[in-house]
Amino acid sequence: MAQEPKKLLILGGGTGGTLAANRLRKKFKASELRIDVVDQDNQHVYQPGLLFVPFGLAEPDEIVRRRNKQLHRGIGYHESAIQGVDINANTVSLENGEILDYDVLLVATGSVLQPEETEGMNGSQWLKTVFTFYDMEGASALAEKLDTFESGELVINVIDMPIKCPVAPLEFAFLADWFLTEKGVRDAVTITYVTPLDGAFTKPVASATLASLLEDKGINLVTEFNTAEIDNEGSKLVGYDEREIPFDLAVVIPLHGGAAYVEESPGLGDELGFIPTDNATMQSLVAPNIFVLGDAADVPASKAGSVTHFEGEVLVENIEAFIAGRELTARFDGHANCFIETGFSKALLIDFNYETEPLPGHYPFSVGLPLLKESRINHLGKLMFQSFYWHGLLPGRDIPGIGSDMPMSGKDKDLVGAGTTPASATEKGN
Amino acid sequence: MTTKLLAGTPVEVNEEGFFVDPDVWTEDMATELAAEANIAVPLTDKHWQVLHYMRKEYFEKGTGPTVRKLGKSSGVTVKELYQLFPKGPAKLAALCAGIPKPRGCV
Structure with missing residues (x-):
């Protein structure tokens, strides 16, 4: 007698849910594994594109596609909000009653914006003089x-980490500088970047590079600012230490948390709604048959x-190994890379992992894209990436030379330990 | 790594002053560390509530909580945390609680 196929249920039809569904569909026959994806809507946003919309x-319609169209044949799609997961009964209840x-x-339900967690953020000035581009x-x-x-004071404020794409607020500042320069009004606008971190970025070598870029572009940097409140009437950010920063236009990055249903699912998430997850295997720490991908995981990666x-x-x-009853041997090293748009048709590229901070050099080999250095080719890389996202990354195609492990061969290793300790670079003061 | 004399006992701390071995911590050490950071001593019950919560979390989870997590689960609001441990509550409370610097985010 033929065995019933096993059931893989994927919560979230974004970057992670889609690429995992498509890759696993290729690995298993329909008779071996049934794959279903759930999402609350059918709008798959290419999120890196949001940075470009304000300028x-x-x-908007260039960066949104239908979620179910990105899924290969043989993958079920359920459009409904999720009510909760019962990790003991192995069931998920949907708001549509299923x-x-x-x-x-x-x-793979990512992270959500929580403007309501900061006093005054979605107050009377929300979408009038206080905005987010997230x-x-x-x-x-x-x-x-x-x-x-x-004219006036443009203030860009990251409320607190973690946030999606930690470099995006810096890119916004660089692009605003470019945009206002092109408009011929840059001299009449003060741009101030306000962060809770003790520098422009979380990692020392990149932080120094990015801070000097801010300086070159005449963008003020305010560090260790912990926003307590957005004062709508007074048009100012108020810090817990009572510092005040006035603005005419505030671009804020709200606090992030896990999807709302996580809180309604006993034992699934932490205080912020992220899922405790093994840093290396992506298996959750809450149940062996629950895996986590992307922003939903609490791993210390971007x-x-x-x-x-x-x-x-x-x-x-x-997941293949788990279904086959084998030991989980694949290991994630924390590899991340990001193009950082710096305005005037240039961009930087950074590449790093849990252990190694972003270093100068080239990616992926010694002949490749320049790292931590402004160039036009990186800008083109950033622009071309959207096409790869829809046609390569989501369908689950591999790119030759771009593996999941971070390559060290093109990097300037001399900078490691030159007054910096990469291991402590993942730590943050508050 | 250096050795620091706290409440009459030599304690190993890292370059930022965080304990290398959280097990050697005592309440008297916390009071000395708080005073060094310009927090008025003796510490209040709320201070102790936070410090003991930090240690409990550290021993259960391997890392001290961030300010947001403290605000959600320690019974002390974020606003109060900034009053109790000015500037960087999680960092300063971790320092006084004798646990490593909380693992933040990237």
Whole structure:
């Protein structure tokens, strides 16, 4: 008698859920594994594109596609919000009333913005003088605002980590400098970058490079600022240490947390709604048959598409091993890389992992894209990436030379330990 | 790595002053460390609530909580945390609680 196929249920049809579903569909026959994906809507946003929307460099409809169209044949798609996961009964209840059971669960529901967690953020000035570009509504509204913004104080404020794509707020500052220069009003605008970190970025060598870029572009840097409140009437950020930063236009990155249903699922997530996860195998620490991919995991890596991509290769191998009853041997090393748009058609590239901070050199080999250095080729790389995202990354195609492990061969290793300790670079003061 | 005399006992600390071995910590050491950081001593019950919570979390999870996690689960609000341990509550509370610097985010 033929055995029933095992059931893999994937929560989230974004970067991680989609690439994992497609890769696993290729590995198993339908008679071996049934794969279903759940998401609350059918809008798959190419999130790196949101950065470009406020500057008119991307239109909203260019960066959104249907989620179910990105999934290969033979993958079920359920469009409904998730109510909760019962990790003991191995079931997921959906708001449309369906209850789905699983043998293996993959949580890939990412992170959500929580503007309501900061006093005054979604107050009377929200979408008037206080914006975020981290979602489509905010990015589009900000495009209209920037169109007519010609003088005053532009303040960019990261409330606290973790956030998606930790370099995006810096890129926003660089692009704002370019945009206002092109408009001929840069002299009438002060740009201030306000961060809770003790530098421009989390990692020492990159932080120094990025701080000097801010300086070159005349962008003020305020560090160790912990925003307690956005004062709508007074148009200022107020810190817990009572420092105040006035603004005419505030671009804020709200606090992030896990998806709302995580809190309604006893034993699944931590206080912030992220899932405790093994840093290397991507197996959750809450149940052996639950795996986690991308922003939803509490691993100490950036919440970024590249991380999800590299984690995905490891995850797929380990889910295969788990289903076959073998030991999980694939290991994720924390590999991340990001293009950092710096304006005027240039970009930097950084490449790092759990142990090694971003270093200068070239990627992936000694002949390759320049690391930690502004160049036009990196800017082109960033622009071309969207096409690769839809046609390569999501369908689960490998790119020759770009593996999940971080390459060391093109990097300037002399800088490791030159007054910096990479291991402590993942730590943050508060 | 250096050795620091706290409450009459030599304690090994790292370059930022965090304990290498959380097990050697005592409440008297916490009071000395807090005073060094310009926190008024004797410490209040709320201070102790946070310090003991930090240690409990560290021993259970291997890392001290961040400010946001403290605000959600220690019973002390984020605003109060900044009053109790000014500037960087999680970092300063970890220092006084004798545990490593909380693992932050990248």
